[in-house]
Amino acid sequence: xxxxxxxxxxxxxxxxxxxxxxxxxxxxxxxxxxxxxxxxxxxxxxxxxxxxxxxxxxxxxxxxxxxxxxxxxxxxxxxxxxxxxxxxxxxxxxxxxxxxxxxxxxxxxxxxxxxxxxxxxxxxxxxxxxxxxxxxxxxxxxxxxxxxxxxxxxxxxxxxxxxxxxxxxxxxxxxxxxxxxxxxxxxxxxxxxxxxxxxxxxxxxxxxxxxxxxxxxxxxxxxxxxxxxxxxxxxxxxxxxxxxxxxxxxxxxxxxxxxxxxxxxxxxxxxxxxxxxxxxxxxxxxxxxxxxxxxxxxxxxxxxxxxxxxxxxxxxxxxxxxxxxxxxxxxxxxxxxxxxxxxxxxxxxxxxxxxxxxxxxxxxxxxxxxxxxxxxxxxxxxxxxxxxxxxxxxxxxxxxxxxxxxxxxxxxxxxxxxxxxxxxxxxxxxxxxxxxxxxxxxxxxxxxxxxxxxxxxxxxxxxxxxxxxxxxxxxxxxxxxxxxxxxxxxxxxxxxxxxxxxxxxxxxxxxxxxxxxxxxxxxxxxxxxxxxxxxxxxxxxxxxxxxxxxxxxxxxxxxxxxxxxxxxxxxxxxxxxxxxxxxxxxxxxxxxxxxxxxxxxxxxxxxxxxxxxxxxxxxxxxxxxxxxxxxxxxxxxxxxxxxxxxxxxxxxxxxxxxxxxxxxxxxxxxxxxxx
Amino acid sequence: xxxxxxxxxxxxxxxxxxxxxxxxxxxxxxxxxxxxxxxxxxxxxxxxxxxxxxxxxxxxxxxxxxxxxxxxxxxxxxxxxxxxxxxxxxxxxxxxxxxxxxxxxxxxxxxxxxxxxxxxxxxxxxxxxxxxxxxxxxxxxxxxxxxxxxxxxxxxxxxxxxxxxxxxxxxxxxxxxxxxxxxxxxxxxxxxxxxxxxxxxxxxxxxxxxxxxxxxxxxxxxxxxxxxxxxxxxxxxxxxxxxxxxxxxxxxxxxxxxxxxxxxxxxxxxxxxxxxxxxxxxxx
Numbered sequence: 001x002x003x004x005x006x007x008x009x010x011x012x013x014x015x016x017x018x019x020x021x022x023x024x025x026x027x028x029x030x031x032x033x034x035x036x037x038x039x040x041x042x043x044x045x046x047x048x049x050x051x052x053x054x055x056x057x058x059x060x061x062x063x064x065x066x067x068x069x070x071x072x073x074x075x076x077x078x079x080x081x082x083x084x085x086x087x088x089x090x091x092x093x094x095x096x097x098x099x100x101x102x103x104x105x106x107x108x109x110x111x112x113x114x115x116x117x118x119x120x121x122x123x124x125x126x127x128x129x130x131x132x133x134x135x136x137x138x139x140x141x142x143x144x145x146x147x148x149x150x151x152x153x154x155x156x157x158x159x160x161x162x163x164x165x166x167x168x169x170x171x172x173x174x175x176x177x178x179x180x181x182x183x184x185x186x187x188x189x190x191x192x193x194x195x196x197x198x199x200x201x202x203x204x205x206x207x208x209x210x211x212x213x214x215x216x217x218x219x220x221x222x223x224x225x226x227x228x229x230x231x232x233x234x235x236x237x238x239x240x241x242x243x244x245x246x247x248x249x250x251x252x253x254x255x256x257x258x259x260x261x262x263x264x265x266x267x268x269x270x271x272x273x274x275x276x277x278x279x280x281x282x283x284x285x286x287x288x289x290x291x292x293x294x295x296x297x298x299x300x301x302x303x304x305x306x307x308x309x310x311x312x313x314x315x316x317x318x319x320x321x322x323x324x325x326x327x328x329x330x331x332x333x334x335x336x337x338x339x340x341x342x343x344x345x346x347x348x349x350x351x352x353x354x355x356x357x358x359x360x361x362x363x364x365x366x367x368x369x370x371x372x373x374x375x376x377x378x379x380x381x382x383x384x385x386x387x388x389x390x391x392x393x394x395x396x397x398x399x400x401x402x403x404x405x406x407x408x409x410x411x412x413x414x415x416x417x418x419x420x421x422x423x424x425x426x427x428x429x430x431x432x433x434x435x436x437x438x439x440x441x442x443x444x445x446x447x448x449x450x451x452x453x454x455x456x457x458x459x460x461x462x463x464x465x466x467x468x469x470x471x472x473x474x475x476x477x478x479x480x481x482x483x484x485x486x487x488x489x490x491x492x493x494x495x496x497x498x499x500x501x502x503x504x505x506x507x508x509x510x511x512x513x514x515x516x517x518x519x520x521x522x523x524x525x526x527x528x529x530x531x532x533x534x535x536x537x538x539x540x541x542x543x544x545x546x547x548x549x550x551x552x553x554x555x556x557x558x559x560x561x562x563x564x565x566x567x568x569x570x571x572x573x574x575x576x577x578x579x580x581x582x583x584x585x586x587x588x589x590x591x592x593x594x595x596x597x598x599x600x601x602x603x604x605x606x607x608x609x610x611x612x613x614x615x616x617x618x619x620x621x622x623x624x625x626x627x628x629x630x631x632x633x634x635x636x637x638x639x640x641x642x643x644x645x646x647x648x649x650x651x652x653x654x655x656x657x658x659x660x661x662x663x664x665x666x667x668x669x670x671x672x673x674x675x
Numbered sequence: 676x677x678x679x680x681x682x683x684x685x686x687x688x689x690x691x692x693x694x695x696x697x698x699x700x701x702x703x704x705x706x707x708x709x710x711x712x713x714x715x716x717x718x719x720x721x722x723x724x725x726x727x728x729x730x731x732x733x734x735x736x737x738x739x740x741x742x743x744x745x746x747x748x749x750x751x752x753x754x755x756x757x758x759x760x761x762x763x764x765x766x767x768x769x770x771x772x773x774x775x776x777x778x779x780x781x782x783x784x785x786x787x788x789x790x791x792x793x794x795x796x797x798x799x800x801x802x803x804x805x806x807x808x809x810x811x812x813x814x815x816x817x818x819x820x821x822x823x824x825x826x827x828x829x830x831x832x833x834x835x836x837x838x839x840x841x842x843x844x845x846x847x848x849x850x851x852x853x854x855x856x857x858x859x860x861x862x863x864x865x866x867x868x869x870x871x872x873x874x875x876x877x878x879x880x881x882x883x884x885x886x887x888x889x890x891x892x893x894x895x896x897x898x899x900x901x902x903x904x905x906x907x908x909x910x911x912x913x914x915x916x917x918x919x920x921x922x923x924x925x926x927x928x929x930x931x932x933x934x935x936x937x938x939x940x941x942x943x944x945x946x947x948x949x950x951x952x953x954x955x956x957x958x959x
Contacts, residue, residue: 057942194744248745412855412856414851414855418909441855441856442856442857444855445855445856446852446855448848448851448852449848450848453847454847454848454849454852455849455852456853456870456871457869457871458867458870458871459866459870467853467856467858468856468857471856471857471858472857518852518856522856561779613906630825656745
């Protein structure tokens with residue numbers, strides 16, 4: 001046995017509607033001791049299913065239908081043992097541990113965390129209760145849980161999401177596994193927490209010589225943490241090589257296309273995203289030939305005539321599954337490079353103000369007891385001041401709980417702010433009644449995060465898009481209505497022939513287009529985009545970003561673009577506003593913010609975002625992050641960031657810094673820059 | 676999955692359940708009996724032939740005659756009408772009123788919710804049959820009154836279910852989207868919330884028809900329901916029990932009819948629930 005774990009030609013099928021659907025189609029992988037391997041792919045590419053299949057964790061209607069799995073210490077093909085056999089149970093948990101995506105649901109809420117880890121240790125390491133407890137506390141200390149001895153008796157709900165994921169890691173590592181599988185383990189967490197956790201996993205892995213599989217859709221994460229990377233597409237591995245080579249010299253057309261489609265933090269302002277057309281094939285109707293053919297820029301007629309390509313070693317340690325020869329690829333690449341790129345049209349924002357927010361504050365009361373007595377307040381947002389000009393995009397970034405969404409909802413007047421003014425087109429709408437707001441509803445529109453829950457499942461696309469037209473009497477008759485709806489469909493790149501379908505007949509990207517068409521229907525001056533692309537696959541994101549930019553140039557819209565993905569925000573925005581715990585800490589032009597970061601929080605945030613390029617990654621300055629985002633109910637006094645800030649002064653603990661202009665329109669709320 | 680597909684699938688699952696399909700056939704037979712009662716019934720149900728009272732089953736009177744010499748079979752056939760009309764009508768009344776109040780309570784919340792919910796809890800606190808008895812004492816009996824009374828006394832369940840539905844659906848992004856587009860409250864409720872919360876209500880309706888028929892039979896048995904001489908299964912059992920020795924069929928058949936119809940309606944309701952819920956269909 002040369003490898004620690006080797007998966008050979010594994011095949012998994014799911015039975016749906018009496019049809020066998022191959023979710024994983026002959027995937028082979030291996031991992032060596034202490035190695036960190038990344039598996040990247042979009043949703044449905046089979047990356048999780050491959051991992052689950054090798055551990056025989058696939059439940060009905062799925063079934064592993066072929067392949068071999070070898071693990072060090074056992075001569076036999078592990079798949080020959082039953083899923084519930086002693087050998088498999090020993091492999092799972094004992095040799096291979098898994099961490100899942102949802103830290104909120106993967107711990108049992110009625111047992112203390114100490115008990116849960118201790119139980120695992122007793123089961124796999126056959127230790128006594130006392131020894132197991134000792135080891136549990138050691139493990140908790142290893143994952144940097146403060147006061148591990150006391151926390152042993154805490155229940156999961158007493159920890160934050162990031163802490164729970166640490167506990168999961170402690171539990172996974174407690175049985176001394178040789179392999180750790182982190183399946184999207186940090187996807188649900190904030191960027192700073194994500195960076196902390198992944199760095200910790202890497203350190204632990206190196207210290208204990210544990211091999212790690214990082215399964216993720218985020219190319220930046222694998223660029224920063226993985227040593228070797230498998231790229232998966234539609235149930236197959238399409239490329240495998242070490243991290244450096246994959247990003248410097250991608251061979252498979254899919255990998256190349258992917259790298260051209262994602263925005264990066266270090267992009268120049270005029271970088272053009274090139275979306276991958278179309279959608280990944282439905283596994284039920286996947287063709288016999290190359291599954292990427294339909295979307296491939298390099299495709300040639302011969303690809304369609306041949307079977308699905310096998311992985312082929314191009315140079316030592318670099319495998320790709322493509323029929324094209326090097327010469328053919330070079331020729332095509334030159335052809336693609338020669339094509340004129342459709343430059344994203346941009347307009348210069350005017351001087352005229354679209355929105356001005358002054359001193360906005362929103363608190364939510366906390367009630368307790370039978371009589372619902374008010375016992376306190378959650379200070380959701382405070383002292384918010386900013387302006388948005390016509391035709392401008394203002395990006396709002398911040399971690400979860402920083403008040404981005406509350407702010408958006410105050411502007412949309414879902415909430416009435418306790419204090420402050422919101423000038424929209426020169427009128428203060430902060431205290432308007434529903435009736436007074438009515439004419440403003442059509443002038444501010446919103447695009448939601450989740451294209452699956454933001455469209456009424458019982459309405460046709462046509463009536464979703466056309467609703468505002470009818471509500472605000474923007475059309476005179478049925479004919480004009482039909483014409484306008486068709487036009488809106490065309491603007492967002494959808495075929496009007498599809499308009500009588502209901503939302504679930506559309507893909508995620510198409511649904512988001514419907515959401516955009518709905519936002520555009522009332523001819524608004526401003527659109528608030530609340531995480532509009534974070535629920536979409538990477539290859540679809542670029543399509544939506546480009547569409548939003550195009551629409552802005554054409555219609556002169558102002559955007560308020562809320563997102564936690566800094567790379568995307570930086571790509572699309574003119575200016576960026578950074579929020580932390582309900583306060584604005586910094587506002588600046590995009591480039592200025594990136595080149596000349598002032599606030600210590602912005603610095604940590606920027607350094608936590610991984611860039612999809614290992615070379616750049618290696619050169620970047622790391623700002624260490626301390627602690628976690630405190631909860632809003634016990635916000636630190638003074639500067640909200642002072643207890644995590646490496647430069648905190650005495651003054652920061654007592655006074656709250658206000659936003660100050662440091663020139664160039666760069667505003668920052670920090671005492672370090674007080675003159 | 677397409678919307679059409681979903682309906683097709685629902686109906687397909689329903690057809691695949693043998694018990695549900697068998698129940699449906701039985702229910703349809705009862706409906707046909709009710710609709711074509713004048714054609715099917717061999718005698719006028721209210722024609723009293725004092726010469727031949729309390730006879731056992733025979734060639735002329737298949738199920739015998741009652742204490743006034745009326746044909747039991749004919750009375751049972753006409754009694755089907757009463758049961759079904761009251762069952763369906765009462766459920767419709769309960770559903771329309773209950774769904775509306777539930778929707779209003781869930782949507783507006785606060786004091787509106789408190790008033791409606793407490794009122795409904797008060798209604799639920801009184802056993803349905805006792806409440807219905809009290810109401811018949813006040814409003815009198817008869818098919819129309821009985822339907823209204825049974826409807827009102829069973830509407831609390833709809834209010835509660837709809838309120839719960841609305842509370843979850845209200846949080847969905849599309850409701851906020853609708854609000855931000857400038858939809859007025861009632862339009863939002865009827866256009867966006869109602870269509871998305873109706874399927875459990877449909878299930879509840881199919882299951883409630885049976886129990887309403889049972890309540891009606893109970894009230895009629897106690898002499899509080901349909902007044903003589905109109906034939907009703909409940910009152911027939913009540914009259915027949917006095918003559919169990921002379922003509923046992925007189926009391927037993929209406930009882931059996933109630934049992935069969937109610938069981939079949941319930942099993943059909945279960946089938947509809949399974950078919951509408953993808954989790955019970957075994958897909959998720």
